[in-house]
Amino acid sequence: MARIVMKFGGTSMAGTERIRRVANIVRAQAARGDQVAVVVSAMAGETDRLVNFCREANPLYDPAEYDVVVASGEQVTSGLLALTLQALGCKSRSWLGWQLPIHTIEAHAKARVESIDAEALIASMEAGEIAVIPGFQGLSDDNRITTLGRGGSDTSAVAVAAAIKADRCDIYTDVDGVYTTDPRIVAKAKKQKAVTYEEMLELASVGAKVLQTRSVGLAMKEKVRVQVLSSFIGEGAPPADDLPGTMIVSDEEMDELVEKGLMERQLVTGIAHDKNEAKVILTRVPDRPGAVANIFEPLAAASINVDMIIQNVGRDKGETDVTFTVPQSDLARAQALLEDRRDAIGFNRIITDSKIAKISVVGVGMKSHAGVASSMFRALSDRGINIQAISTSEIKISVMIDEDETELAVRVLHTAYGLDAKD
Secondary structure, eight states: OOEEEEEEOTTTTSSHHHHHHHHHHHHHHHTTTOEEEEEEOOOTTHHHHHHHHHHHHOTTOOHHHHHHHHTHHHHHHHHHHHHHHHHTTOOEEEOOTTTTTEEEESOTTSOEEEEEOOHHHHHHHHTTOEEEEETTEEEOTTSOEEEOOTTHHHHHHHHHHHHTTOSEEEEEESSSSOBSSOTTTOTTOOBOSEEEHHHHHHHHHTTOOSSOHHHHHHHHHHTOOEEEEESOOOTTOOOTTTSOOEEEEOHHHHHHHHHTTSSOOOSOOEEEEEOOEEEEEEEEEEOSTTHHHHHHHHHHHTTOOOOOEEEOOOOTTSEEEEEEEEEGGGHHHHHHHHHHTHHHHTOSOEEEEOOEEEEEEEOGGGGTOSOHHHHHHHHHHHTTOOOOEEEEETTEEEEEEEGGGHHHHHHHHHHHTTOSOOO
């Protein structure tokens, strides 16, 4: 008997028919004798609808009341799933975030899970009851409902799994696993049997939409084994134990899989792309200590995330150009902040470009193998794709290119690193 947390996203919960499908998947898992807790998102599009209600009611809304409204989407789906499971003959009940409770810290609309009181939940599961928990929500120190920010239900599921010491956390999505790249771009993309926490964290941070970044970081910290599967399977399909997706595991478990011949050691695990970046160039910035800090301090204070940064070689007149990227959604705000501080920073012009893309190659094999970067640069060069900026980490290389060349770059690199599935 295992203890399993199952998480279902908004597309999986979009309407009573899909909720019934989810209930059948949950019932099949419980029928194996497993203790099961289910974490659910709101129906697809529901959170956006609730957010718009808040904005219409008061454009300068109180974040605490905003959380009360937007948390209701998951409350609806948790109750509906519990009702559907009961109709199928299962013992089930919903547990709202304040009932466990799920304690959170930091601000409303972007809270973080601090702890979960899981004693009553575990007792209920041990008694054979399927627990249904709304994702995305928790309780503040002053007993107000909080939400974890968009995509927070994945984090809720991992936090619950850690609190109840689950054997596995199954994240059901609209894809059946983690692929070497987006199968819609590369038809020969392969589904991975396993990916390390570190690789998944990098992939999620550079554009892979399978898992939310915070959830992967929490899984790595708490050593929660995560599996990515599809909820869109036919009636009577086998449960997750017999129909595996992609496991997100530690480096040690990955080594064991390789030693047992269940996985091949790969130099590169995946190719990710992100078209939601924008480039900012500040020209003729004074080339002196503190100049760069004057640029990025106001952006940090405004919670604008900066990714790639390049400072050109200084000019003869003690000036330099600084290039960096920000999320497209923050471009106008970043530009306004920098314009307000033009005199303090001392730059000449701001040049922006939102028609760019970030292409990233990720793999733990980079730690011990040379030549990954040169292979990337050569493959792109051979197809006439110009690199505008580069950033690296221990297991990742990212380049900025023209947005129109995104799909070509992904296909070229997928082939260059030998990731194409064999016919």
